[in-house]
Amino acid sequence: MAQSRSQAQPEPLPRSFYARACLTVARELLGCVLARRLPDGMILRGRIVETEAYVGEEDKACHARAGRTARTDPLYGPPGLAYVYITYGMHYMLNAVAEPEGRPAAVLIRAAEPLEGMEWMVDARGAKAKTVSAREAASRHVAAGPARLTQAFGIDLRLNRADLRGPTIWIEPGEPVRDTEVGTSARIGCQTAAPPWDLIPWRFYVIGNVHVTPGTPRGPTTKAGKTRSGTKQRARP
DNA sequence: CCGAGGATTATCT
DNA sequence: GATAATCCTCGGA
Numbered sequence: 001m002a003q004s005r006s007q008a009q010p011e012p013l014p015r016s017f018y019a020r021a022c023l024t025v026a027r028e029l030l031g032c033v034l035a036r037r038l039p040d041g042m043i044l045r046g047r048i049v050e051t052e053a054y055v056g057e058e059d060k061a062c063h064a065r066a067g068r069t070a071r072t073d074p075l076y077g078p079p080g081l082a083y084v085y086i087t088y089g090m091h092y093m094l095n096a097v098a099e100p101e102g103r104p105a106a107v108l109i110r111a112a113e114p115l116e117g118m119e120w121m122v123d124a125r126g127a128k129a130k131t132v133s134a135r136e137a138a139s140r141h142v143a144a145g146p147a148r149l150t151q152a153f154g155i156d157l158r159l160n161r162a163d164l165r166g167p168t169i170w171i172e173p174g175e176p177v178r179d180t181e182v183g184t185s186a187r188i189g190c191q192t193a194a195p196p197w198d199l200i201p202w203r204f205y206v207i208g209n210v211h212v213t214p215g216t217p218r219g220p221t222t223k224a225g226k227t228r229s230g231t232k233q234r235a236r237p
Numbered sequence: 238c239c240g241a242g243g244a245t246t247a248t249c250t
Numbered sequence: 251g252a253t254a255a256t257c258c259t260c261g262g263a
Contacts, residue, residue: 052255054255061255062255063248063255066248066249069248070248071247071248071249085247085248086247086254087247087254087256088246088253088256088257089244089245089247089254090244090246090256090257091255091256091257093255093256095255108255131259134259137258145256146255146256147256147257148257188255188256189254189256190255213256215239
């Protein structure tokens with residue numbers, strides 16, 4: 001067991017990291033490393049390349065718009081916990097609770113670049129894929145999208161309210177991402193939220209990174225708020 | 238490459 | 251009863 005112990009493990013991000021403004025946390029989580037210890041002891045790691053901020057009961061795209069309920073309760077809790085929920089009846093979404101306790105807010109972890117445990121991730125996702133081409137697609141976009149990411153990291157409802165400082169899931173500091181590498185856009189899948197929450201640019205991503213969700217903006221943001229490349233125009237709200 | 242349509246169920250109205 | 255912080259497959263260019 002000494003063979004894989006050559007490097008010291010970075011300390012997980014402290015609770016104070018998450019206790020700040022949600023937008024700051026979303027921005028600064030880019031470049032950080034999501035880590036997961038599976039029941040059998042295997043470690044998975046991926047560099048976070050895409051996030052979204054959901055802040056307060058006034059944010060009509062945030063689940064807290066419905067107030068404090070059994071489901072949204074974790075959003076109001078201490079920062080630095082995981083908020084995991086199901087959407088579309090079948091997909092798990094991983095969030096990091098942010099802002100001081102009592103203020104409902106979270107950062108959706110939308111995509112990661114695999115660093116460690118790739119084989120397991122591809123397997124976890126390929127298991128559902130029937131065809132060969134589906135398997136290949138699974139390995140190309142292992143964690144490129146919020147539901148793909150939870151599949152790749154073996155995350156489900158059991159991790160709701162888990163402490164993001166370990167031992168089963170945690171986030172480590174990473175190589176910082178410069179401002180010039182950070183793009184912003186409207187949050188994905190929020191087109192039915194009341195204005196301005198449908199278009200407010202609270203999504204953050206590493207510009208040009210291949211592991212950002214396909215079919216979503218991943219180019220630089222222009223002054224007009226439009227993107228120059230890697231985008232799909234979605235008109236008609 | 239792109240767009241259309243289906244899957245599938247917890248949660249809230 | 252309607253909706254949803256999504257993804258996959260399939261058909262066409």
